[in-house]
Amino acid sequence: MTATDLLAARVTALSRRFGDKTILDDISLDVLSEEFIALIGKSGSGKSTLLRAIAGLDHGVAGSGDIAVPRRVSFAFQDSRLLPWKRVLDNVIFGLEAPDAVERGRTLLQEVGLAGRERSWPYELSGGEQQRVALARSLAGEPELLLMDEPFGALDALTRRRMHKLLLRLKDIHRPAIILVTHDVEEAVTLADRVLVLKDGQIAEDLPVVADRPRDVEDPELITIRKTLLQHLGV
Amino acid sequence: MPISDVTEARPTAQRPTTPASPAPAEAASAATAPAVTVPGPSSTRLGPVSIRPLGLGRKYPFGWSYGIVALLLIWSVGSILGIIDPRTLPAPWVIVETLWYQLVEGRLPEHMQASVVRAALGFSAGFAVGLVLAVISGLSRLGEGFIDGPVQINRATPGLAMMPLLILWFGIGEDMKIITIALSVMIPIYMHTHNGLRGIDKRYIELAETQKVSRWTFIRHVIFPGSLPGLFLGLRFAVLSSWLSLIVVEQYNATEGIGYMMTLASTYGQTDVIIAGLVVYAALGLALDSGVKALQRFALRWRKTIEG
Secondary structure (H helix, E strand, O other): OOOOOOEEEEEEEEEEEEOOEEEEEEEEEEEEOOOEEEEEOOOOOOHHHHHHHHHOOOOOOEEEEEEEOOOOEEEEOOOOOOOOOOOHHHHHOOOOOOOOHHHHHHHHHHHOOOOOOOOOOHHHOOHHHHHHHHHHHHHHOOOOEEEEEOOOOOOOHHHHHHHHHHHHHHHHHHOOEEEEEEOOHHHHHHHOOEEEEEEOOEEEEEEEOOOOOOOOOOOHHHHHHHHHHHHHOOO | OOHHHOOOOOOOOOOOHHHHOOOHHHHHHHOOOOOOOOOOOOOOOOOOOOOOOOOOOOOOOOHHHHHHHHHHHHHHHHHHOOOOOOOOOOOHHHHHHHHHHHHHOOOHHHHHHHHHHHHHHHHHHHHHHHHHHHHHHHHOHHHHHHHHHHHHHHHHOOHHHHHHHHHHHHOOOHHHHHHHHHHHHHHHHHHHHHHHHHOOOHHHHHHHHHOOOOHHHHHHHHHHHHHHHHHHHHHHHHHHHHHHHHHHHOOOOOOOOHHHHHHHHHHOOOHHHHHHHHHHHHHHHHHHHHHHHHHHHHHOOOOOOOOO
16 A cells, blocks of 8 residues: 555544434544545445535535545546536636646646647537546646545446546546545445445445556455445445 | 438337247147248338428528518518508608618718617616626625515516606606616616526536635636526617617607607608618617627537527
8 A cells, every 4th residue: 555644534423414314423534645445335325425524515414523634625526517618728727726727737638638628618528528627627736635426427337447547547646545435336446445335324344455456357355345345235 | 400300210010929929839830730921011010111200390591581571572562552551651662762861861870879879878877787786686695685676676667667757857858768778778687697696506616615716716717607698698688678668768858869750750740761760770679689699609609509
Protein backbone atom coordinates (compact mmCIF):
# COMPACT_ATOMS: atom_id res chain seq x y z
CA MET A 1 0.00 0.00 0.00
CA THR A 2 1.29 3.41 -0.90
CA ALA A 3 -0.63 5.19 1.83
CA THR A 4 1.30 6.81 4.65
CA ASP A 5 -0.10 7.05 8.12
CA LEU A 6 -1.52 10.45 7.28
CA LEU A 7 -5.29 10.62 7.28
CA ALA A 8 -7.38 11.88 4.39
CA ALA A 9 -10.59 11.80 6.40
CA ARG A 10 -11.90 10.70 9.77
CA VAL A 11 -15.51 9.93 10.50
CA THR A 12 -16.42 9.49 14.16
CA ALA A 13 -19.68 8.06 15.51
CA LEU A 14 -21.69 9.35 12.59
CA SER A 15 -25.46 8.92 12.67
CA ARG A 16 -28.03 10.19 10.20
CA ARG A 17 -31.80 9.90 10.30
CA PHE A 18 -34.55 10.64 7.82
CA GLY A 19 -37.66 11.04 9.93
CA ASP A 20 -37.61 8.15 12.40
CA LYS A 21 -35.65 5.93 10.02
CA THR A 22 -32.00 5.56 10.95
CA ILE A 23 -29.87 5.54 7.79
CA LEU A 24 -26.41 5.70 9.34
CA ASP A 25 -25.95 4.18 12.77
CA ASP A 26 -22.81 5.18 14.68
CA ILE A 27 -20.28 4.84 11.87
CA SER A 28 -16.58 5.44 12.40
CA LEU A 29 -14.11 5.35 9.56
CA ASP A 30 -10.53 6.40 8.94
CA VAL A 31 -9.43 7.05 5.39
CA LEU A 32 -5.67 7.03 4.87
CA SER A 33 -4.22 9.52 2.48
CA GLU A 34 -4.02 8.18 -1.05
CA GLU A 35 -6.16 5.23 -0.03
CA PHE A 36 -8.77 3.96 -2.47
CA ILE A 37 -11.91 2.85 -0.66
CA ALA A 38 -14.91 1.31 -2.34
CA LEU A 39 -18.18 1.63 -0.46
CA ILE A 40 -20.66 -1.00 -1.45
CA GLY A 41 -24.14 -1.87 -0.30
CA LYS A 42 -27.68 -2.53 -1.42
CA SER A 43 -29.73 0.43 -2.50
CA GLY A 44 -31.00 2.14 0.62
CA SER A 45 -28.06 0.89 2.71
CA GLY A 46 -26.96 4.47 3.33
CA LYS A 47 -23.83 4.52 1.17
CA SER A 48 -24.81 7.69 -0.66
CA THR A 49 -25.94 9.26 2.61
CA LEU A 50 -22.51 8.58 4.10
CA LEU A 51 -20.73 10.02 1.07
CA ARG A 52 -22.90 13.12 0.99
CA ALA A 53 -22.38 13.61 4.72
CA ILE A 54 -18.62 13.54 4.22
CA ALA A 55 -19.01 16.00 1.34
CA GLY A 56 -21.14 18.29 3.51
CA LEU A 57 -24.02 18.10 1.06
CA ASP A 58 -26.61 16.89 3.56
CA HIS A 59 -27.90 20.23 4.81
CA GLY A 60 -30.68 19.86 7.29
CA VAL A 61 -30.45 16.09 7.70
CA ALA A 62 -30.83 15.11 11.33
CA GLY A 63 -27.96 13.33 13.00
CA SER A 64 -24.84 13.47 15.09
CA GLY A 65 -21.16 12.65 14.92
CA ASP A 66 -17.98 14.25 13.66
CA ILE A 67 -16.43 14.45 10.25
CA ALA A 68 -12.92 15.74 9.65
CA VAL A 69 -11.85 16.28 6.06
CA PRO A 70 -8.91 17.98 4.34
CA ARG A 71 -9.27 21.42 2.83
CA ARG A 72 -9.39 20.24 -0.74
CA VAL A 73 -12.26 17.81 -1.23
CA SER A 74 -14.09 17.24 -4.46
CA PHE A 75 -17.09 15.29 -5.56
CA ALA A 76 -17.98 13.34 -8.69
CA PHE A 77 -21.67 12.73 -9.25
CA GLN A 78 -23.40 9.86 -10.97
CA ASP A 79 -24.46 12.19 -13.76
CA SER A 80 -21.66 14.25 -15.25
CA ARG A 81 -23.45 17.40 -14.12
CA LEU A 82 -21.71 19.61 -16.63
CA LEU A 83 -23.14 23.10 -16.86
CA PRO A 84 -24.78 22.98 -20.30
CA TRP A 85 -24.11 26.67 -20.97
CA LYS A 86 -20.36 26.38 -20.46
CA ARG A 87 -17.91 25.00 -22.96
CA VAL A 88 -15.94 21.91 -21.97
CA LEU A 89 -12.82 23.76 -20.79
CA ASP A 90 -14.88 26.24 -18.76
CA ASN A 91 -16.66 23.33 -17.14
CA VAL A 92 -13.35 21.77 -16.11
CA ILE A 93 -12.13 24.94 -14.44
CA PHE A 94 -15.50 25.95 -12.97
CA GLY A 95 -14.80 27.14 -9.44
CA LEU A 96 -11.04 26.97 -9.88
CA GLU A 97 -9.47 30.19 -8.72
CA ALA A 98 -5.88 29.92 -9.87
CA PRO A 99 -3.92 32.16 -12.21
CA ASP A 100 -2.99 29.15 -14.33
CA ALA A 101 -6.53 27.73 -14.32
CA VAL A 102 -6.82 27.60 -18.12
CA GLU A 103 -3.46 25.85 -18.47
CA ARG A 104 -4.42 23.33 -15.80
CA GLY A 105 -7.74 22.74 -17.48
CA ARG A 106 -6.04 22.00 -20.79
CA THR A 107 -3.61 19.57 -19.17
CA LEU A 108 -6.44 17.76 -17.42
CA LEU A 109 -8.43 17.48 -20.62
CA GLN A 110 -5.35 15.98 -22.22
CA GLU A 111 -5.05 13.52 -19.34
CA VAL A 112 -8.62 12.33 -19.80
CA GLY A 113 -8.06 12.04 -23.55
CA LEU A 114 -10.18 14.99 -24.62
CA ALA A 115 -7.52 17.35 -25.93
CA GLY A 116 -9.02 19.37 -28.76
CA ARG A 117 -12.54 19.33 -27.30
CA GLU A 118 -11.99 22.45 -25.16
CA ARG A 119 -14.46 24.53 -27.14
CA SER A 120 -17.19 21.89 -27.45
CA TRP A 121 -20.55 22.26 -25.75
CA PRO A 122 -21.44 19.47 -23.33
CA TYR A 123 -24.34 18.28 -25.50
CA GLU A 124 -21.89 17.55 -28.30
CA LEU A 125 -20.14 14.88 -26.19
CA SER A 126 -21.13 11.27 -25.60
CA GLY A 127 -22.08 10.09 -22.13
CA GLY A 128 -18.63 8.65 -21.52
CA GLU A 129 -16.89 11.80 -22.72
CA GLN A 130 -19.09 13.93 -20.48
CA GLN A 131 -18.15 11.77 -17.52
CA ARG A 132 -14.47 12.19 -18.41
CA VAL A 133 -14.89 15.96 -18.41
CA ALA A 134 -16.54 15.65 -15.00
CA LEU A 135 -13.58 13.56 -13.82
CA ALA A 136 -11.19 16.24 -15.06
CA ARG A 137 -13.23 18.87 -13.22
CA SER A 138 -13.18 16.88 -9.98
CA LEU A 139 -9.38 16.73 -10.15
CA ALA A 140 -8.84 20.36 -11.19
CA GLY A 141 -8.62 21.54 -7.61
CA GLU A 142 -5.94 18.90 -6.80
CA PRO A 143 -8.16 17.33 -4.12
CA GLU A 144 -6.70 15.36 -1.24
CA LEU A 145 -9.99 13.51 -0.99
CA LEU A 146 -12.14 12.61 -3.97
CA LEU A 147 -15.68 11.45 -3.26
CA MET A 148 -17.36 9.55 -6.07
CA ASP A 149 -21.04 8.65 -6.07
CA GLU A 150 -21.49 5.83 -8.60
CA PRO A 151 -19.78 7.91 -11.27
CA PHE A 152 -19.77 5.09 -13.82
CA GLY A 153 -23.21 3.73 -13.01
CA ALA A 154 -24.86 5.17 -16.09
CA LEU A 155 -22.19 4.03 -18.56
CA ASP A 156 -22.17 0.91 -20.71
CA ALA A 157 -19.93 -1.96 -19.65
CA LEU A 158 -17.20 -1.28 -22.18
CA THR A 159 -16.98 2.43 -21.43
CA ARG A 160 -17.01 1.65 -17.73
CA ARG A 161 -13.92 -0.54 -18.06
CA ARG A 162 -12.10 2.20 -19.92
CA MET A 163 -13.08 4.63 -17.20
CA HIS A 164 -11.67 2.28 -14.54
CA LYS A 165 -8.29 2.29 -16.24
CA LEU A 166 -8.45 6.03 -16.68
CA LEU A 167 -9.34 6.55 -13.02
CA LEU A 168 -6.38 4.45 -11.85
CA ARG A 169 -4.05 6.36 -14.16
CA LEU A 170 -5.36 9.70 -12.91
CA LYS A 171 -5.03 8.55 -9.33
CA ASP A 172 -1.36 7.80 -9.97
CA ILE A 173 -0.84 11.33 -11.27
CA HIS A 174 -2.90 13.32 -8.76
CA ARG A 175 -2.76 10.97 -5.74
CA PRO A 176 -6.03 11.80 -3.99
CA ALA A 177 -7.62 9.49 -1.48
CA ILE A 178 -10.81 8.16 -3.03
CA ILE A 179 -14.09 6.97 -1.61
CA LEU A 180 -16.05 5.38 -4.41
CA VAL A 181 -19.67 4.45 -3.83
CA THR A 182 -20.76 1.66 -6.12
CA HIS A 183 -23.14 -1.25 -6.33
CA ASP A 184 -20.87 -3.03 -8.78
CA VAL A 185 -18.86 -5.71 -6.95
CA GLU A 186 -16.50 -6.14 -9.90
CA GLU A 187 -15.77 -2.43 -9.92
CA ALA A 188 -15.07 -2.45 -6.20
CA VAL A 189 -12.59 -5.34 -6.26
CA THR A 190 -10.72 -4.26 -9.38
CA LEU A 191 -10.21 -0.69 -8.17
CA ALA A 192 -10.08 -0.40 -4.40
CA ASP A 193 -7.44 -0.96 -1.71
CA ARG A 194 -10.25 -1.62 0.73
CA VAL A 195 -13.88 -2.53 0.24
CA LEU A 196 -16.43 -1.56 2.84
CA VAL A 197 -19.86 -3.12 2.91
CA LEU A 198 -22.60 -0.96 4.35
CA LYS A 199 -25.56 -2.81 5.80
CA ASP A 200 -28.39 -1.48 7.96
CA GLY A 201 -26.49 1.74 8.50
CA GLN A 202 -23.35 0.08 9.74
CA ILE A 203 -20.09 -1.10 8.24
CA ALA A 204 -20.71 -4.83 8.04
CA GLU A 205 -17.44 -5.77 6.39
CA ASP A 206 -14.06 -4.14 5.89
CA LEU A 207 -11.99 -6.11 3.38
CA PRO A 208 -8.50 -5.12 2.25
CA VAL A 209 -7.66 -5.98 -1.36
CA VAL A 210 -3.92 -6.35 -1.82
CA ALA A 211 -3.61 -7.80 -5.35
CA ASP A 212 -1.37 -5.82 -7.67
CA ARG A 213 -2.85 -3.66 -10.40
CA PRO A 214 -3.81 -4.09 -13.12
CA ARG A 215 -5.96 -6.74 -11.57
CA ASP A 216 -7.25 -9.88 -13.15
CA VAL A 217 -10.77 -10.75 -12.06
CA GLU A 218 -9.78 -14.43 -12.23
CA ASP A 219 -7.26 -13.87 -9.41
CA PRO A 220 -8.16 -16.31 -6.57
CA GLU A 221 -7.93 -13.54 -3.98
CA LEU A 222 -10.40 -11.42 -5.91
CA ILE A 223 -12.72 -14.35 -6.45
CA THR A 224 -12.85 -14.99 -2.71
CA ILE A 225 -13.49 -11.35 -1.91
CA ARG A 226 -16.13 -11.13 -4.58
CA LYS A 227 -17.93 -14.14 -3.12
CA THR A 228 -17.95 -12.60 0.34
CA LEU A 229 -19.25 -9.32 -1.02
CA LEU A 230 -21.98 -10.97 -3.06
CA GLN A 231 -23.09 -12.89 0.03
CA HIS A 232 -23.38 -9.63 1.93
CA LEU A 233 -25.43 -8.16 -0.85
CA GLY A 234 -27.70 -11.19 -0.71
CA VAL A 235 -27.04 -12.26 -4.29
CA MET B 1 -37.65 13.57 -37.20
CA PRO B 2 -40.94 12.85 -38.91
CA ILE B 3 -42.46 9.51 -38.13
CA SER B 4 -42.84 8.82 -41.83
CA ASP B 5 -39.07 8.34 -42.04
CA VAL B 6 -39.47 4.93 -40.49
CA THR B 7 -38.86 2.62 -43.38
CA GLU B 8 -37.61 -0.49 -41.62
CA ALA B 9 -39.67 -3.48 -42.62
CA ARG B 10 -41.23 -5.33 -39.74
CA PRO B 11 -43.27 -8.48 -39.92
CA THR B 12 -46.63 -7.65 -38.51
CA ALA B 13 -48.30 -11.05 -38.67
CA GLN B 14 -48.04 -13.50 -35.82
CA ARG B 15 -45.77 -16.47 -36.14
CA PRO B 16 -47.56 -19.53 -37.52
CA THR B 17 -47.30 -21.65 -34.39
CA THR B 18 -49.05 -24.88 -35.38
CA PRO B 19 -46.92 -26.12 -38.25
CA ALA B 20 -43.66 -24.63 -37.03
CA SER B 21 -43.38 -26.54 -33.77
CA PRO B 22 -44.35 -30.17 -34.10
CA ALA B 23 -43.37 -32.22 -31.04
CA PRO B 24 -40.42 -34.61 -31.78
CA ALA B 25 -42.56 -37.71 -31.21
CA GLU B 26 -45.19 -36.51 -33.61
CA ALA B 27 -42.56 -35.59 -36.17
CA ALA B 28 -41.81 -39.27 -36.80
CA SER B 29 -45.45 -40.24 -37.20
CA ALA B 30 -46.00 -37.22 -39.40
CA ALA B 31 -43.94 -38.96 -42.08
CA THR B 32 -46.58 -41.68 -42.48
CA ALA B 33 -49.54 -39.38 -42.01
CA PRO B 34 -50.95 -37.42 -44.95
CA ALA B 35 -48.66 -34.48 -45.75
CA VAL B 36 -49.23 -31.48 -43.54
CA THR B 37 -49.76 -28.36 -45.61
CA VAL B 38 -47.42 -25.65 -44.43
CA PRO B 39 -48.94 -22.23 -45.14
CA GLY B 40 -46.65 -20.40 -47.56
CA PRO B 41 -46.12 -16.67 -47.79
CA SER B 42 -49.25 -16.48 -49.92
CA SER B 43 -51.32 -17.70 -47.01
CA THR B 44 -53.91 -15.35 -45.56
CA ARG B 45 -52.02 -15.45 -42.25
CA LEU B 46 -49.24 -13.29 -43.68
CA GLY B 47 -49.56 -10.06 -45.54
CA PRO B 48 -47.41 -7.23 -46.76
CA VAL B 49 -45.87 -4.85 -44.25
CA SER B 50 -48.42 -2.16 -43.63
CA ILE B 51 -47.49 0.80 -41.49
CA ARG B 52 -49.58 3.87 -41.96
CA PRO B 53 -47.51 6.98 -41.22
CA LEU B 54 -49.31 9.11 -38.66
CA GLY B 55 -46.86 12.01 -38.52
CA LEU B 56 -47.31 15.30 -40.33
CA GLY B 57 -45.06 14.24 -43.18
CA ARG B 58 -42.82 16.35 -45.34
CA LYS B 59 -42.76 20.14 -45.18
CA TYR B 60 -44.09 22.05 -48.18
CA PRO B 61 -41.79 24.62 -49.76
CA PHE B 62 -42.70 28.12 -48.49
CA GLY B 63 -45.48 26.48 -46.51
CA TRP B 64 -45.60 29.39 -44.07
CA SER B 65 -46.73 31.78 -46.83
CA TYR B 66 -49.76 29.90 -48.19
CA GLY B 67 -52.35 31.58 -46.00
CA ILE B 68 -50.94 35.04 -46.61
CA VAL B 69 -50.84 34.52 -50.37
CA ALA B 70 -54.40 33.16 -50.38
CA LEU B 71 -55.66 36.21 -48.45
CA LEU B 72 -53.84 38.58 -50.81
CA LEU B 73 -55.35 36.76 -53.79
CA ILE B 74 -58.89 36.94 -52.44
CA TRP B 75 -58.36 40.61 -51.59
CA SER B 76 -56.97 41.42 -55.08
CA VAL B 77 -59.59 39.47 -56.99
CA GLY B 78 -62.36 40.94 -54.83
CA SER B 79 -61.05 44.44 -55.52
CA ILE B 80 -60.80 43.89 -59.29
CA LEU B 81 -64.28 42.41 -59.52
CA GLY B 82 -65.65 45.23 -57.40
CA ILE B 83 -66.99 42.83 -54.77
CA ILE B 84 -64.99 44.70 -52.11
CA ASP B 85 -66.06 48.32 -51.73
CA PRO B 86 -62.87 50.46 -51.86
CA ARG B 87 -64.33 52.65 -49.09
CA THR B 88 -64.36 49.56 -46.86
CA LEU B 89 -61.08 48.08 -48.03
CA PRO B 90 -59.02 49.66 -50.82
CA ALA B 91 -57.15 47.35 -53.18
CA PRO B 92 -53.71 46.08 -52.13
CA TRP B 93 -51.92 48.21 -54.72
CA VAL B 94 -53.70 51.32 -53.43
CA ILE B 95 -52.30 50.52 -49.99
CA VAL B 96 -48.82 50.12 -51.46
CA GLU B 97 -49.20 53.47 -53.25
CA THR B 98 -50.39 55.16 -50.06
CA LEU B 99 -47.52 53.66 -48.12
CA TRP B 100 -45.04 54.89 -50.68
CA TYR B 101 -46.61 58.34 -50.77
CA GLN B 102 -46.67 58.58 -46.96
CA LEU B 103 -43.08 57.46 -46.76
CA VAL B 104 -41.73 59.82 -49.40
CA GLU B 105 -44.05 62.82 -49.35
CA GLY B 106 -45.99 62.39 -46.10
CA ARG B 107 -45.04 62.33 -42.44
CA LEU B 108 -44.80 58.55 -42.07
CA PRO B 109 -41.04 58.50 -41.27
CA GLU B 110 -41.64 61.03 -38.45
CA HIS B 111 -44.56 59.00 -37.15
CA MET B 112 -42.57 55.80 -37.27
CA GLN B 113 -39.71 57.39 -35.41
CA ALA B 114 -42.02 58.75 -32.74
CA SER B 115 -43.63 55.35 -32.26
CA VAL B 116 -40.35 53.47 -32.13
CA VAL B 117 -38.81 55.92 -29.63
CA ARG B 118 -41.92 55.71 -27.46
CA ALA B 119 -41.92 51.91 -27.53
CA ALA B 120 -38.17 51.74 -26.93
CA LEU B 121 -38.31 54.04 -23.90
CA GLY B 122 -41.23 52.20 -22.36
CA PHE B 123 -39.66 48.86 -23.15
CA SER B 124 -36.28 49.69 -21.64
CA ALA B 125 -37.83 51.03 -18.47
CA GLY B 126 -40.16 48.04 -18.11
CA PHE B 127 -37.37 45.59 -18.92
CA ALA B 128 -35.00 47.11 -16.35
CA VAL B 129 -37.60 47.24 -13.58
CA GLY B 130 -38.94 43.75 -14.35
CA LEU B 131 -35.46 42.27 -14.39
CA VAL B 132 -34.35 43.91 -11.14
CA LEU B 133 -37.56 42.88 -9.36
CA ALA B 134 -37.24 39.32 -10.69
CA VAL B 135 -33.64 39.03 -9.54
CA ILE B 136 -34.42 40.37 -6.05
CA SER B 137 -37.43 38.14 -5.59
CA GLY B 138 -35.82 35.18 -7.34
CA LEU B 139 -32.68 35.16 -5.24
CA SER B 140 -34.03 35.92 -1.79
CA ARG B 141 -36.98 34.58 0.16
CA LEU B 142 -37.51 37.96 1.82
CA GLY B 143 -37.42 39.72 -1.55
CA GLU B 144 -40.03 37.33 -2.86
CA GLY B 145 -42.19 37.97 0.17
CA PHE B 146 -42.27 41.71 -0.53
CA ILE B 147 -42.26 41.78 -4.32
CA ASP B 148 -44.10 38.77 -5.63
CA GLY B 149 -47.51 39.58 -4.14
CA PRO B 150 -47.87 43.10 -5.61
CA VAL B 151 -46.59 41.93 -8.99
CA GLN B 152 -49.07 39.05 -9.05
CA ILE B 153 -51.91 41.50 -8.32
CA ASN B 154 -50.65 43.75 -11.08
CA ARG B 155 -50.50 40.75 -13.38
CA ALA B 156 -54.09 39.80 -12.66
CA THR B 157 -55.18 43.32 -13.65
CA PRO B 158 -55.24 43.84 -17.40
CA GLY B 159 -52.47 46.36 -17.98
CA LEU B 160 -54.56 48.71 -20.05
CA ALA B 161 -57.21 48.86 -17.32
CA MET B 162 -54.75 51.00 -15.38
CA MET B 163 -54.85 53.71 -18.04
CA PRO B 164 -57.63 55.89 -16.58
CA LEU B 165 -55.68 56.03 -13.31
CA LEU B 166 -52.38 56.63 -15.07
CA ILE B 167 -53.97 59.48 -17.05
CA LEU B 168 -55.13 61.09 -13.80
CA TRP B 169 -51.70 60.67 -12.23
CA PHE B 170 -49.44 61.52 -15.13
CA GLY B 171 -51.67 63.45 -17.50
CA ILE B 172 -52.24 62.58 -21.10
CA GLY B 173 -48.73 63.42 -22.21
CA GLU B 174 -45.75 61.30 -23.06
CA ASP B 175 -45.09 60.17 -19.43
CA MET B 176 -48.37 58.31 -19.19
CA LYS B 177 -47.74 56.59 -22.53
CA ILE B 178 -44.27 55.41 -21.61
CA ILE B 179 -45.34 54.25 -18.15
CA THR B 180 -48.24 52.26 -19.60
CA ILE B 181 -45.90 50.52 -22.02
CA ALA B 182 -43.33 49.94 -19.27
CA LEU B 183 -45.93 48.32 -17.02
CA SER B 184 -47.05 45.98 -19.76
CA VAL B 185 -43.42 44.96 -20.42
CA MET B 186 -42.43 44.57 -16.79
CA ILE B 187 -44.91 41.79 -16.09
CA PRO B 188 -43.79 39.16 -18.64
CA ILE B 189 -40.13 39.95 -17.97
CA TYR B 190 -40.66 39.54 -14.24
CA MET B 191 -42.76 36.39 -14.52
CA HIS B 192 -40.52 34.45 -16.85
CA THR B 193 -37.21 35.55 -15.36
CA HIS B 194 -38.45 34.74 -11.87
CA ASN B 195 -39.60 31.34 -13.11
CA GLY B 196 -36.24 30.82 -14.79
CA LEU B 197 -34.34 31.73 -11.63
CA ARG B 198 -36.43 29.44 -9.48
CA GLY B 199 -36.47 26.65 -12.01
CA ILE B 200 -32.73 26.09 -12.03
CA ASP B 201 -31.92 22.44 -11.50
CA LYS B 202 -31.06 21.69 -7.88
CA ARG B 203 -28.26 19.48 -9.10
CA TYR B 204 -26.35 22.51 -10.36
CA ILE B 205 -26.66 24.12 -6.95
CA GLU B 206 -25.10 21.00 -5.42
CA LEU B 207 -22.34 21.12 -7.97
CA ALA B 208 -21.59 24.74 -7.15
CA GLU B 209 -21.50 23.82 -3.47
CA THR B 210 -19.02 21.00 -3.97
CA GLN B 211 -16.86 23.24 -6.16
CA LYS B 212 -16.92 25.72 -3.28
CA VAL B 213 -17.65 28.73 -5.47
CA SER B 214 -18.47 32.13 -4.00
CA ARG B 215 -22.06 33.38 -3.98
CA TRP B 216 -21.23 35.88 -6.71
CA THR B 217 -19.60 33.25 -8.95
CA PHE B 218 -22.63 31.06 -8.34
CA ILE B 219 -25.01 33.80 -9.47
CA ARG B 220 -22.89 34.81 -12.43
CA HIS B 221 -22.01 31.36 -13.77
CA VAL B 222 -24.95 29.23 -12.70
CA ILE B 223 -28.03 31.28 -11.83
CA PHE B 224 -27.79 33.90 -14.54
CA PRO B 225 -27.08 31.66 -17.56
CA GLY B 226 -29.51 29.09 -16.21
CA SER B 227 -32.33 31.62 -16.17
CA LEU B 228 -31.60 32.96 -19.66
CA PRO B 229 -34.12 30.67 -21.39
CA GLY B 230 -36.83 32.07 -19.12
CA LEU B 231 -35.65 35.63 -19.64
CA PHE B 232 -35.80 35.25 -23.41
CA LEU B 233 -39.27 33.76 -23.28
CA GLY B 234 -40.31 36.78 -21.25
CA LEU B 235 -38.55 39.06 -23.70
CA ARG B 236 -40.51 37.74 -26.63
CA PHE B 237 -43.81 38.21 -24.83
CA ALA B 238 -42.67 41.65 -23.68
CA VAL B 239 -41.81 42.86 -27.18
CA LEU B 240 -45.25 41.99 -28.47
CA SER B 241 -46.90 43.37 -25.38
CA SER B 242 -45.06 46.71 -25.66
CA TRP B 243 -46.25 46.92 -29.25
CA LEU B 244 -49.84 46.26 -28.25
CA SER B 245 -49.75 48.93 -25.55
CA LEU B 246 -48.16 51.35 -27.99
CA ILE B 247 -51.10 51.03 -30.34
CA VAL B 248 -53.54 51.79 -27.55
CA VAL B 249 -51.71 54.73 -25.97
CA GLU B 250 -51.16 56.37 -29.32
CA GLN B 251 -54.91 56.83 -29.68
CA TYR B 252 -54.80 59.24 -26.73
CA ASN B 253 -53.92 62.82 -27.43
CA ALA B 254 -50.84 62.11 -29.51
CA THR B 255 -49.52 64.61 -32.03
CA GLU B 256 -47.29 62.14 -33.76
CA GLY B 257 -46.86 58.40 -34.04
CA ILE B 258 -48.37 55.73 -36.23
CA GLY B 259 -51.43 55.51 -33.99
CA TYR B 260 -51.97 59.25 -34.29
CA MET B 261 -51.72 59.01 -38.07
CA MET B 262 -54.37 56.29 -38.06
CA THR B 263 -56.70 58.11 -35.70
CA LEU B 264 -56.48 61.17 -37.88
CA ALA B 265 -57.15 59.09 -41.00
CA SER B 266 -60.18 57.59 -39.28
CA THR B 267 -61.60 61.08 -38.79
CA TYR B 268 -61.19 61.85 -42.50
CA GLY B 269 -62.34 58.43 -43.64
CA GLN B 270 -58.99 57.56 -45.25
CA THR B 271 -59.24 53.78 -45.10
CA ASP B 272 -56.05 53.35 -47.11
CA VAL B 273 -53.98 55.33 -44.59
CA ILE B 274 -55.41 53.30 -41.69
CA ILE B 275 -54.49 50.08 -43.42
CA ALA B 276 -51.06 51.45 -44.33
CA GLY B 277 -50.59 52.17 -40.61
CA LEU B 278 -51.60 48.61 -39.74
CA VAL B 279 -49.10 47.29 -42.27
CA VAL B 280 -46.33 49.37 -40.68
CA TYR B 281 -47.28 48.15 -37.20
CA ALA B 282 -47.25 44.55 -38.38
CA ALA B 283 -43.95 44.89 -40.25
CA LEU B 284 -42.18 46.58 -37.34
CA GLY B 285 -43.64 44.07 -34.89
CA LEU B 286 -42.50 41.12 -36.96
CA ALA B 287 -39.04 42.64 -37.43
CA LEU B 288 -38.70 43.15 -33.69
CA ASP B 289 -39.84 39.63 -32.91
CA SER B 290 -37.42 38.04 -35.36
CA GLY B 291 -34.64 40.26 -33.98
CA VAL B 292 -35.29 38.91 -30.49
CA LYS B 293 -35.51 35.39 -31.89
CA ALA B 294 -32.08 35.75 -33.52
CA LEU B 295 -30.63 37.11 -30.28
CA GLN B 296 -32.18 34.19 -28.41
CA ARG B 297 -30.73 31.66 -30.82
CA PHE B 298 -27.29 33.11 -30.26
CA ALA B 299 -27.48 33.42 -26.48
CA LEU B 300 -28.93 29.93 -26.07
CA ARG B 301 -26.73 28.18 -28.62
CA TRP B 302 -25.62 25.73 -25.92
CA ARG B 303 -29.08 24.26 -25.91
CA LYS B 304 -29.97 21.31 -28.01
CA THR B 305 -33.67 21.60 -28.73
CA ILE B 306 -36.07 20.01 -31.14
CA GLU B 307 -35.65 23.06 -33.36
CA GLY B 308 -32.08 21.80 -33.90
